Amino acid sequence: MTRIGILTGGGDCPGLNGVIRAVTLHARQTYGWEIVGIRNGFEGLYEEVYEDLTPARVQNVLPRGGTMLGSSNRANPFAYPVKLPDGRVEVHDVSSRCLANLAKLALHGLVIVGGDGTMSFGQKFIQRGATRIVGVPKTIDNDLEATDYTVGFQTAVEVVVQALERLHTTAESHERIMIVEVMGRYAGWIALTSGLAGGAHVVLIPEIDYDLDRIIDSFHRRHGRGVSYSIVVVAEGAKPKGGALAVATPGDATKQEKLGGAAQRLAEAISAKSEYEVRSTVLGHVQRGGAPCAFDRELATRFGVRAVEMIAEGKFGHVTGLENGKIVAVPIEKAVKKLKLIDPSGELVRAAKGIGIELGG
Numbered sequence: 001m002t003r004i005g006i007l008t009g010g011g012d013c014p015g016l017n018g019v020i021r022a023v024t025l026h027a028r029q030t031y032g033w034e035i036v037g038i039r040n041g042f043e044g045l046y047e048e049v050y051e052d053l054t055p056a057r058v059q060n061v062l063p064r065g066g067t068m069l070g071s072s073n074r075a076n077p078f079a080y081p082v083k084l085p086d087g088r089v090e091v092h093d094v095s096s097r098c099l100a101n102l103a104k105l106a107l108h109g110l111v112i113v114g115g116d117g118t119m120s121f122g123q124k125f126i127q128r129g130a131t132r133i134v135g136v137p138k139t140i141d142n143d144l145e146a147t148d149y150t151v152g153f154q155t156a157v158e159v160v161v162q163a164l165e166r167l168h169t170t171a172e173s174h175e176r177i178m179i180v181e182v183m184g185r186y187a188g189w190i191a192l193t194s195g196l197a198g199g200a201h202v203v204l205i206p207e208i209d210y211d212l213d214r215i216i217d218s219f220h221r222r223h224g225r226g227v228s229y230s231i232v233v234v235a236e237g238a239k240p241k242g243g244a245l246a247v248a249t250p251g252d253a254t255k256q257e258k259l260g261g262a263a264q265r266l267a268e269a270i271s272a273k274s275e276y277e278v279r280s281t282v283l284g285h286v287q288r289g290g291a292p293c294a295f296d297r298e299l300a301t302r303f304g305v306r307a308v309e310m311i312a313e314g315k316f317g318h319v320t321g322l323e324n325g326k327i328v329a330v331p332i333e334k335a336v337k338k339l340k341l342i343d344p345s346g347e348l349v350r351a352a353k354g355i356g357i358e359l360g361g
């Protein structure tokens, strides 16, 4: 019987189960194919840990967050942390073994669901002859060029907006500056979108380095108008003019650096230069957990179905994308060439400035 495979790589996000469900249902019910789920991203391909996916197995998973297949953001097949018998860990290129395991599976096609890291591994495998790969872009960061929206992003924005609403009331009661650090890595999509939707007064994004004085001046102006509290959204990748990224844990050959500390740094800087009472909140992985919103369930389903169609059509080496409301197939190179960042003079930034949000630069 014809068999296809699917794996979810990198950090998880809400909506992954919707992709797995759609791929399983469409592949099985429309084409009669078998579906092999590869556990924990490329780790499962290396370790040969698989599970059969059937319509019964994916029942009721649509509203569930996370990924039923597991994921790993340390499973880089080209720089893989291998545990040696003496307990030491060495970084090895295990891609040949992954390729051999892939050949053993004899898949008609492999769906890789992931962000820029997973897609770039997929591209490398394609270059090394494993050509029957298609991708589905997911990440709360929304930083993939291939698509207007990635699976998981809108849910993360909903989480942040709910948090901002809660912080508004307590900030107002205590006349405080409330700083909220959000994820997004080197892109400000979560920060700016949720800042707009959640009524933030200051939004700091990686694409625009901030000037502390401008931020404090904006508080003075609000106070001058009799409003004695402010909500600040700071992206984890935002930095002051001339300053560095706030890095919590440096990266190495096997994993990316971990950002963190932007809110704390800003809180200290504001306190050192003004009399305002400041509090900071780091939303962290709350943004990645829980049930996907309706938009992500729908997008996950449309992407999953299209991915199966792409395999049926032989349209390998492409990833699904949402372009002006339509689902399209985009060459995988476009998904990995460069990160999709906010245009500092684009419409989103103009909308924020238009209603008086201070962007710090």
Ligand code: F6P
Pocket (backbone or CB within 6 Å): 011, 073, 115, 139, 140, 141, 183, 184, 185, 236, 258, 259, 288
């Ligand atoms: O890429 C998704 C993301 O949640 C980023 O926004 C964040 O910087 C990072 O992953 C956190 O990674 P980890 O789950 O390894 O802490």
